Amino acid sequence: MQDNSASILLIDDHPLLRKGVKQLIEMNPNMKVVAEACNAIDGVKQAVEHEPDLILLDLNMPEINGIETLKMLREEEVSSRIIVFTVSDNEEDVVAALKAGADGYLLKDMEPEDLLTSLEQAASGTLVISPRLTTLLAQALQSNKRSDKVDTSSLTPREKQIIKLIANGMANKVIARKLNITEGTVKVHVKHLLKKLRLRSRVEVAVWAVQEGLN
C-alpha cells in the first residue's frame, strides 16, 4: 500500500526458479516480490505476515503439495489473489486448483512477456488461465458423458424422473403430489431404482445424480 506497485509472494521449492521469476517480475516497475517461501508452512506464514496482492504458488512441492497449501491459505482467510504457477497441465490439477479457489493457473513454459502481462491482469482482478488449458477445462465440464460405471440404461423413464426430484431434495410425499401418484407408489419406484443403481439410500442417489450432472 506504501507505493502503487503490486506486492507478490513466491512459493516454490526451487530456488533457481524463484530467482529467475523474481528478476523477471522486477523488470516491471508495477510489481514487486516482497517475500519468498520454499514450502507450504513457510508460505502460509509469509502470506499472513505480508498479505501480498498476489501469491504465485507451485504445485509440486515436497511434504505438502500446492493444492493443500492453497486450501491452507484459504483457511487463514488470506485475501491475496492466488495464482497457481506450475508445469502440470494435468486436468485433475487444474480442476482441483480452480475448485479450491485459485484465481489463476499459469504454466511455467509461458513466454516471459506473456507471464508478465498475465500477472498484471491478475493483479487487476482478472482470472488468468494459460490458453493451452481451454480444451482441458471443457472436458472437465463435460464430465458426465464419460465413465458411466452404473448402467443408467436399465432405468425406466419414471425412475429417472424420480431420481431428478430426489436430487432436488424432495421427500417422497412431495414427489407424490407433484406426480399425482400416491406416496406408496413413489416408495416402490425408489426401492427399484435403489436396487438398480446398487445404492443404499436416497441420499446416495442425490449425490450420485448431482455429480453425474442429471439436471
Place this chain on the structure above:
Amino acid sequence: MQDNSASILLIDDHPLLRKGVKQLIEMNPNMKVVAEACNAIDGVKQAVEHEPDLILLDLNMPEINGIETLKMLREEEVSSRIIVFTVSDNEEDVVAALKAGADGYLLKDMEPEDLLTSLEQAASGTLVISPRLTTLLAQALQSNKRSDKVDTSSLTPREKQIIKLIANGMANKVIARKLNITEGTVKVHVKHLLKKLRLRSRVEVAVWAVQEGLN
C-alpha cells in the same frame, strides 16, 4: 463413408449464414455439407437420416433452442460429433452445451480460416473451443467460491465435518461409528446444521454440499 471427406450437417435458422458457411466449408476438399436444416425437428430428422460426421448447431433458434436440440440428438443416439456454433459467449450457454454433451463450442465471429481448422480438428476427434471462452470455463469450475448465500461461517468444525460425511451418503449410525460418538449426538449436530443452513433434510444438505464443492 463413400469418400474420405467429412460429412457435415448445418442446423441454423438463418439461410444466409448457412449459405456462407457452406461455401466456406466446401473450399476445403476434406469436408462436405451433406444436409441443412432450419429448425430442431428437421435437424434431428436429417441427423438420423444422414448420420453425418459433424453437426454444426446454432443455439438461437425459434421454437426449440439449441440446447434442447442437442439433448434431442443425444436421445436419438446420433453418433455425430456435435459442434455448437453461435454468437453467444454467455457462460450459461457454454456450460449447458458442454454438459449436454457438445463436442465443441465455436463462436461465429471467428476468422473463417480458424473455423476451418477447428472443424478439421473436430472431425478428427478433438474437442474444440473458441479460445475466448477460456476464462469463462474456469469461472464455471470455480463456482463454489462465489455466491455464498448461506453463511457457512456460523457452522462449527464438527458440523462441517458431518456435512461432508452426509454428502458421502453416510447414515447417522455410520457417522457415529466413524467419529466415535453416539448416534444421538450425530442427530443433534444434524439438527443444528439443518437450522443454520435453513434446509429441511439431510438430502438437501447432501446436494447443497456437493454443488458447493465441499469435498
Place this chain on the structure above:
DNA sequence: GCCCACCTACCACTTTGGTGGTACACCGGT
C-alpha cells in the same frame, strides 16, 4: 391371444431421520 415390462396401489412392518427437551464438561474471554 399371451407374455412382459411398466406404472400404479395397498398392506404391514422395521429402520432411519428429525424434534424437543435436559444435562454436563470443557475452554476461552470478560
Place this chain on the structure above:
DNA sequence: ACCGGTGTACCACCAAAGTGGTAGGTGGGC
C-alpha cells in the same frame, strides 16, 4: 468467577424412508 459457545449424551416421540409381498391395468411385441 461467571458466561457463552461447543461437543457430548440421554430421553421420548413422531415422521419419513425403506422392505416385503400381492395385485390390477396398460401397451407393445411375438
